[in-house]
Amino acid sequence: MNKEENLKRTAYLKNIVLNMPEKPGTYQFYDNEKTIIYVGKAKNLKRRVSSYFHKEVDRFKTKVLVSKIHDISYSVVKTEEDALLIENQLIKQYKPKYNVLLKDGKTYPSICVTNEYFPRIFKTRTINKRYGTFYGPYSHIGSMYAILDIIKKVYKPRTCRFPITKEGIEQGKYKPCLEYHLHNCGAPCINKQSYEDYQEAIKQAREVLKGNTREVQKLLKKQMEKYAEELRFEEAELCKQRYLALDNFAAKSEIVSHTITDVDVFTIVSDDTRKNAFINYIHVTNGAINQSFTYEYKRKLDESDEELLNEAIPEIRERFNSTAKEIIVPFELDFKVKGAEFFIPQRGDKHHLLELSEMNAKQYKFDRLKQTEKLNPEQKQTRLMRELQEKLKLTKLPYHIECFDNSNISGTDAVAGCIVYKGMKPSKKDYRKYNIKTVTGPDDYASMQEVVRRRYSRMQEEETPLPDLIITDGGKGQMEVVREVVEDELHLNIPIAGLAKDDRHRTNELLFGFPQQTIALDIKGELFKVLTQIQDEVHRYAISFHRKKRSKNQLHSELDNIKGVGPKTKDALLKKLKSVKRIKEAENQELTSIIGASKASIVYNYFHSDR
CATH class of the missing domain: 3.30.420.340 (UvrC, RNAse H endonuclease domain)
Known part of the structure; x- marks a missing residue:
């Protein structure tokens, strides 16, 4: 690559960075063959990506990476935690050359509630839906342990791995373990806790894992106040920390859900002139987003949003070889896709995906508008007029x-x-x-x-x-x-x-x-x-x-009170000393050098006599 080509490449990349949003998200760097060579996440996309192009970057590896970048794409998300999860998924999928992969290939952990007669609740990195329901994954390990700890203290689920059955309990096959004696378990294995009570506790624990933590928070607050009254400040502080951890991180990611296995998501937004439309496509596999792209379509015959989606969905699915049987869209469409069905979710994880897709489409539209107006500033003024x-x-x-x-x-x-x-x-x-x-x-x-x-x-x-x-x-x-x-x-x-x-x-x-x-x-x-x-x-x-x-009038009004001092004298004083304050502070000798001894004596005596 010669110097001129490199300057063009750098200018192109900096223009992309200049128009990036200051929002959390993930970004991908591509080489000259359109291959992803690096995936990153950021709390502030614009600030993070622009840091690669600063002159003071001195790390050799970073300079090598920047020299290989020929294009940049990004996806906007709602929180930094979501960006962490998508980054993890994309690195595993594309194995970019310049990303450091985890040696053990681990993913973020999830929490499992088993399908057993008396369900257990524990953390795992292996997802197998035959064994139970999975919540997460959790990018903040500390928050996951805080949730498990709260569930353990509030609902006391069993931790033993015995395959407890109804028949075994009736036959007296089991003995209580140490957890029962430590008051960490209700001992359902010996009928100290009824099946109904245990199932109700697990039901409430599931609500906590879904993010419905209000009842648990009330309990923690009550406990915290009780400890504070008893002057047990360490325990009160521990309750406070758990309360805050639960408040901030207990709700699972809006992006990843193991109930969503293979889904396409499409949304469309238009510019103010309705000449252009922006269609965002998100693909979810095994509960995680692994593709997100926005395409610009030009309206040739004033097509409606429905008509454009009718045209775009088959084309985009074919381009990405998508065989998803479920397609999430924002409104009803009057055509069918072979082997797939359309859905318009009103709530839940799938509705969150629809909102995320629309947010990315709007962001792309905004970026395009900024790019155009940067090249032609008058366009922005005309649009506002x-x-x-x-x-x-x-x-x-x-x-x-x-x-x-x-x-x-x-x-x-x-x-x-x-x-x-x-x-x-x-x-x-x-x-x-x-x-x-x-x-x-x-x-x-x-x-x-x-x-x-x-x-x-x-x-x-x-x-x-x-x-x-x-x-x-x-x-x-x-x-x-x-x-x-x-x-x-x-x-x-x-x-x-x-x-x-x-x-x-x-x-x-x-x-x-x-x-x-x-x-x-x-x-x-x-x-x-x-x-x-x-x-x-x-x-x-x-x-x-x-x-x-007002200042001018005030300045002149005070000098006007001095008898024997005319306009020329006042102008000479103000021209030299600039303000009445400095005239007041001036010595007689200094005043004499400006307006002569006679006038200086009058001015000096006026400001220094006991009037």
């Missing part, structure tokens, strides 16, 4: 937006600011500041009307292009007074919106129309973020102008 146009039902794209805000303290030093956004970006050369001239006292509405009247009257006279949208930094009242000037006085047809704030002075809603209506916006969306920036910017602009004016 279109979104705002649709929300407000405007006839024209809101390219030119103006926003106003007032600033004063009890009516003194009253000013206003007007900021301009063009193409959803600030156009600072068009910003304008206004001193309020016709309003006395604190009257924000009248001040707003004066500024709007002055601005748009002048724009009319000079035939300057008017804005496509006016935004007021305020609610219904501000909108109405602006409307009175724009529509009733100046007879202009400019749409007016308002940004209202909550009690904490945070932007919380967009108002539009007369009578005003609240426009629904996603507060985490990009459009809401831009509108908030506009409101924050106009507030910053107006208040900084107000502070500057």
